[in-house]
Each structure stands twice: as structure tokens, then as C-alpha cells.
Amino acid sequence: MRLPIADCRLPIGRSCLLLLLIAVSITFVPPGQIAHAAPTVREFTLGFSGQGRPIQVVRVGDGPRKLVVVGDTHGAPEANTYQLVIELIGYFRAHPDAVPPGVRLYLIPSLNPDGLALGTRFDGESIDLNRNMNTDLDSCTENDWSLTVQGARGIVSDTGGPYPDSQTESRIIRAFLLDAAGAIFIHSNAGMVFPAFCEYAPSITMAQIYASGAGYAYHRYWPNYNITGGMSDWAGSMGIAAITPELVTGNSSEYEQNLAGLQAVLAGAETILPLPEDGAVEGVAVPAAIYRYWRALGGRERFGPPLESARTAADGVTQVFTNVVLQLRGDQADTPYYVQPAPTGRGAAESLAFGGAAARTPGDPASAPVFFPETGHGIKEAFLDFWRRGGGVDVFGLPISEEFTGRASDGQTRMMQYFERAVLTYNAGDGTVRLEPLGMRQYMLEALMLPVAPQTVR
Numbered sequence: 001m002r003l004p005i006a007d008c009r010l011p012i013g014r015s016c017l018l019l020l021l022i023a024v025s026i027t028f029v030p031p032g033q034i035a036h037a038a039p040t041v042r043e044f045t046l047g048f049s050g051q052g053r054p055i056q057v058v059r060v061g062d063g064p065r066k067l068v069v070v071g072d073t074h075g076a077p078e079a080n081t082y083q084l085v086i087e088l089i090g091y092f093r094a095h096p097d098a099v100p101p102g103v104r105l106y107l108i109p110s111l112n113p114d115g116l117a118l119g120t121r122f123d124g125e126s127i128d129l130n131r132n133m134n135t136d137l138d139s140c141t142e143n144d145w146s147l148t149v150q151g152a153r154g155i156v157s158d159t160g161g162p163y164p165d166s167q168t169e170s171r172i173i174r175a176f177l178l179d180a181a182g183a184i185f186i187h188s189n190a191g192m193v194f195p196a197f198c199e200y201a202p203s204i205t206m207a208q209i210y211a212s213g214a215g216y217a218y219h220r221y222w223p224n225y226n227i228t229g230g231m232s233d234w235a236g237s238m239g240i241a242a243i244t245p246e247l248v249t250g251n252s253s254e255y256e257q258n259l260a261g262l263q264a265v266l267a268g269a270e271t272i273l274p275l276p277e278d279g280a281v282e283g284v285a286v287p288a289a290i291y292r293y294w295r296a297l298g299g300r301e302r303f304g305p306p307l308e309s310a311r312t313a314a315d316g317v318t319q320v321f322t323n324v325v326l327q328l329r330g331d332q333a334d335t336p337y338y339v340q341p342a343p344t345g346r347g348a349a350e351s352l353a354f355g356g357a358a359a360r361t362p363g364d365p366a367s368a369p370v371f372f373p374e375t376g377h378g379i380k381e382a383f384l385d386f387w388r389r390g391g392g393v394d395v396f397g398l399p400i401s402e403e404f405t406g407r408a409s410d411g412q413t414r415m416m417q418y419f420e421r422a423v424l425t426y427n428a429g430d431g432t433v434r435l436e437p438l439g440m441r442q443y444m445l446e447a448l449m450l451p452v453a454p455q456t457v458r
């Protein structure tokens, strides 16, 4: 089954919810399997590449430990890893019982369908997707993101991307792994298995077990050069057990070996794959997936600390931070929108918080390099740069006003703009953009209006 969810970039609308509910409720029972005994098998589209090609996933099982196998990050030259994951999917469709009850296994044949189609290692914008992640979050500096990278055969090139997580595919995998326990990024063809660079025991254990199961060499480090912006390193920094198996050849799927490696990991899943751990910020507990989102997208500097404990409601978990209200939404599980900021910017715009009466003026498509007919407003200059680098529409939503001169929370008169999930403010003094404290604003409004239902932002 293939279902487009591209229309769900802002999964607030009912049609998107409906599509997603259909996507997760259709279950495939392979021939010969007994429905009530076998783990469920589902195929769905995780998202779309930069050039609009679907990134497919097959999910097997329903256990708490999410293990994700990612094939073909490096496109056409590593097409044998695509072939391998296709063959693994065939195996687990026929033998869903091979996934133990504690695990749910996800198999992504190609994270880089553009590179596969275009005959290149890079994505459709000539960026190396395994050099584009924000690997500055761990305690190691050698693997920090860099525009200039080393690649296959040690070739140096400026293919790390304009900034960390700049590529659509990078942001999709970043979001999809927020609740993962383990991730296996398959490449070719150096013939070895190695764990995430920075010290992290679960990655090391998983790499050793996979290597021994597959009959591949185990190396503690990629021996050839420092990989910057690598997916495995990013995942490791999030507390995910993360490894890179490199096939020995460039043209064979090496199916038997890798099936054995994967089976060895599955057999030891209870000990190899640690469940995602809750975080603590200033003594306040933060649920695991929300904590990873908060860290991965900017942490305290961007979002501020939590103002209270997380609240659980029927539709998910919500936690208020100074600048954002983060929601973990059960109805968005298995999509890149599992964790998302609440649309607090809408309420601020409706009540013209911070001033901004002129903000309701319709925008002129010719006045901004990026214009959204959906809302009739564009983004430009410093706000556009901040919006893009910070995660774009998924994090801040669409612009719902023009720029306006308002009274910022620091009492100063500044250039501002309303977005669905944020209000941006420009500091002309140092050229920086920051988020207005909409989490704090909601917190105060709710305090004034008590008693109040937990979800009042919409």
C-alpha cells in the first residue's frame, strides 16, 4: 500500500489526520500467517525526497523497542544496500514472527531515492546526506558538522550542505528516529561494521553483535578519516544505539550475512536496544521523545527550559517550555510529526499580542523570495534564514502575517512576524532572531483562566 502524506506537512487539518489514520489502520497479513499470532506488517510512505520521490518504510511488529534499518543513504553507487533492504523486507513479510514481541522493526530501502534515480552518491541538490546531520550535540568535536567533508576514497568536497540538517531527507530521518532505540545505517563497500563515533556503549555492543552475526570485521572507528555530520553519530548523540555496517562488495546485497547480523541484534534486543530515556532539565522531567526533539532542534538556547511537568491527555503528551509548547501526538506516530510544536502563534496573532495591528495587511507575492499562497504571506531576509535553519514549516509553521513593528517581550520596539507556531523577533543590534516566549504566554493565560482544559491552544 502506498499513501502520500505530503499534504500533511502541517498535520493540523482533518484530511491529513484521516489519511494517517487510514495508513496506520490497514494491516497486511501475509499469506499463510495466522492473523492473531503474527506481528503486524505495514507499509507506508514516511515522506518525500527533495525532488518529491516517496521514501517508503515497512514496519514489522508492535514492540516497544523501535529498530530502524536505513538503506541506500548514498544513492546509486550503493544500490546494493537498497537491494539488501528489499530482500530483508521480503524475508520479514514471509516471517514476521522473526521479530520478537519486544521489538518493532522498520525497514527503509532507500533514504535517498533521488540519488538512486539520478545515478549519484549525493541527493538531488548534490549534498552528501551522511555528512549533513547536526553532529555537534555529542561531547566529541572531531565529528562536528562541516560544509567541507571527506567522502568516498577520501575525496574532499563542499557537500555537507549549507547548514546542519538542511536537507529534507535529513530532517525526515531526524524526526523519525526521535522514539527509536536502535538504528542501522547500511553502506557499501568497506567491509566492516562500526558504531557511532562518540563513546556510547549500546552502539558498540550492537556493532560487535551485528558484525559477529554477519561475519564482518568489527572496527571501533571508521579508520579512513573523520566522518562529519554522519547519521550514525547524530543518532548516537540522541541515545540511540547506532551502527554502520559496510558491505564488502559494491554489487552484491550480501543478504545471508546481513540477515544473520540483524537476527543476532533481534535476538539480543532486550539488552542491546535501550528504551529511549526521559531527560531532565533544571530538575523537571522531560519525556524521551520530547527531550530528543528539544535537544536536536536547539535546546535551551532556542526553546528555553520547561515551565512545568509534562501533561498527558487522550491525544498525547504536552509540555510547556518558555518559548514553545511541545506535543507528542499519538495520532502522528510513525510520521515525522510525532513531536511537534503547538500552534501557539495563531492565538498570539488573533489577539494581536505584541501589537501588530498592521500585520493583517495582505502580503505581496513580489515582496518576498518565499511566499505562501495558503496564508497570503511571505518570509524574507533574516526571518527567512532563521526559519529555514531552525526547521522551517514543521517547527515554526507558515507565516500568518507580514513583518510588523511591535513591542517585544523585552519591552523594546522591534521588527516581528507571526507564524502558526511561533512569533519571531529581530534584534537589529546584533542581527539575531529569536522566538517570543509563547510557552510562557500560554502558561500565564492558563493560570489566569483556571480551571481550564489541558489543550486550549486551538
Ligand SMILES: [Zn+2]
Binding pocket: 073, 074, 078, 130, 187, 188
Ligand atoms: Zn555510503
